[in-house]
Amino acid sequence: MAEKFTRTDLLPLWVADMEFKIPKKAEEALIERVRHGAFGYTMVSDSYYEQYFNWQKKRFNVDLEKDWVRFSTGVVNSFFWMVNTFTEKNDSVLILAPVYYPFYDAIRDNQRKVVTSDLINRDGRYEIDFEEVERKIVEEQVKLFIHCSPHNPVGRVWTKEELTKLFNLCQTHDVLIISDEIHQDLVRKDVSFTSALAMDENYFTHLIALNAPSKTFNLAGLLHSHIVIPNKELRSRYDDYAKTVHKSALSTMGLVTTEACYRYGEEWLEDLLEVIEFNFKLLEEKLVGAFPKIRLTDKQGTYLAWMDLSAYVPPQEMREFMEEECHLAIDYGNWFGGDCDQFIRINLGTLPKYVEEAADRLIAGLKKRQGK
Template identity: 40%
Template sequence: MNDNKDVNIYDFDRVVDRRNTDCLKYDFAKERTGREDLLPLWVADMDFRLPEEILEDLKARIAHGIFGYTDPKDSYFDALNNWIEKHYGYSVARKWVTVAPTVMFALANCVNAFTEAGDKILIQQPVYYPFGEVITDNGRILVDSPLKIINGHYEIDFSDLEKKISDPELKLFILCNPHNPVGRVWTREELLQIAILCVKHDVILVSDEIHCDFIYPGHEFTSTLSLGTAYRDHLLVLHSPTKTFNIAGLQIANAIIPDKKLRLKYQKANAANGYSQANIIGLKALESVYTKGERWHQEMLQYLKGNVDFVRDYIQEHLPKIRLIEPEGTYLLWIDFSGLGLKDDELEDLIVDKAHLWLDPGAIFGPETAQFERFNIACPRKTLEKAFRQLKKAVYELEQENQVKADQAS
């Protein structure tokens, strides 16, 4: 391996065929959309292959041939803590950590651990839509403090947030940091305001930080657990390497809960759900990626920045009526199509039937964003180029059709 830090050693331009691997992104188009001619840029996983040094660790574990019940040992917690210390600036005691299969499983545990049926839970839409599902499906009441967009930049409406968080029936606040889908990386000042409000009004803050390793130049990630000990009896972090290293299929996450009272409540809910030992390969994968994956991670971030730059430039040159919400983090781009002047159903017809793209439509993230689309750019550049060529062609043909209709009408 070439260890020259100025030379990239990993090939993110390589296109890996994921079809016929039971891949949700590629192999379930017929079941989910009714068609098979769509280029998928929807579900949040990456089309990048793990490096050989990590695959070798997984192969070695599989070669043992026995896959019984397994719990994490010191090496697991050391790998987790070392990564967190290096990247987020705080330390994790082993006793704080409860292993989970996924962040969303852990989030459902939090809903059941810290609230009762009929309690209110706050989210900030537009936001990852399973947040709303895990609230309402568990018989809780969803309260939205919507983000406001000012000059193309999403901000927290702290006046509205405090008004809603002060409701004595509101027990839990689910925070997304970095925020999916709008791409904000909340500043330390913003997070301190949130933490202060939660302590003041006795609301538990659950911070989903699964996208925390995707931060673009000029921005800095702040974990809520780095804000100071004064807030830790009201907050916990849900964390996972599954986005960072594209290992969602191995199902490994961690609930990091410094406060003993909160931790015991969470663990009781965990037991009630019948979950104990984690996926054996997931445990090994976390340890491997956090000890051997730094170089791959840094080169991947550099590649993603290039993808963001490509999309920004392409839109400016070829699709001037479409607006990119400049991302501060994540590999999910939030793009505003309202400048095309289409009705909501016409926009979906443009994306699906004319551009032949499979995206996540904005309407699923909140009631006010039906004119947005979420694009997953964690793919080889040539895949992204193909997607935007298809979009450009569809928009051009639509505008030509509309011009003909306008000429005929006049």
């Protein structure tokens, strides 16, 4: 907090990790591995693949093959590598804004060109502007598209129809899709998530999926994630790139804990989803109840609430209002691009009492502003 907000007295609701302990049995598996006491190089066991594949099959109807899977120390690392593998300097890479800010970094820091298509906000539900996407792909000769599915920060879980339209456009114009599915498990009960890997195999010529247990089970610090490349030619291009950076690391702790989470963690996850839903409703009832012009985005996925405060706080005063008046450390809309200065993002992966506290602080701050 000191680094990011230059102070330490704020209620922390920004970075997307959670304040929950991992499933007990996963913690036990980790402790048992620690007790073993030796931490040399490791390999991926058959039982790991079995648990990972079962999870993907059961939850998303995805059939994986061992051959398709590569490992990484994180999804952000992975999409940086994808940009390097599959594009050249100055090539155009498409993203849908607003979006998770490292997407921009992966493109810019590798001297590629960021091409954005803004999502359309229809009364708190975001949609893709397919016409603009196609126009930009053609005009900018886009080579790669990094897709956030489910989408951080706008909380959309894309429908199969939307994915079909998007993937058809990419295939028609020979654009490779990197589908970042790190939030795939964090989906509201009445909503169904479609993985890119559950789409028609014809799309596999233009598709790489990234997923991980880190958001789902709060394991980000264990540095472990998956790159799934069903197409042989794309796989061999990635493998050639991986050789040049000698990319062979595996996280022992990540593997052990992930396997246990997939094996034992389903009930824990179901409970977590209830807490997140409860927190979202709590925030909505309190905040929108008190200030009806706050536009809280319909959250279908992720544990992140995205809201438009423009009716009450001018964008240029947002930071001062959040930190000086409300004492909250949140993500600011302008970090995500797409002209979202009037938005904030609040992390709901915490105890309801902290969400309530955040809502109370916002309400008090807004009342004070109105009294001015």
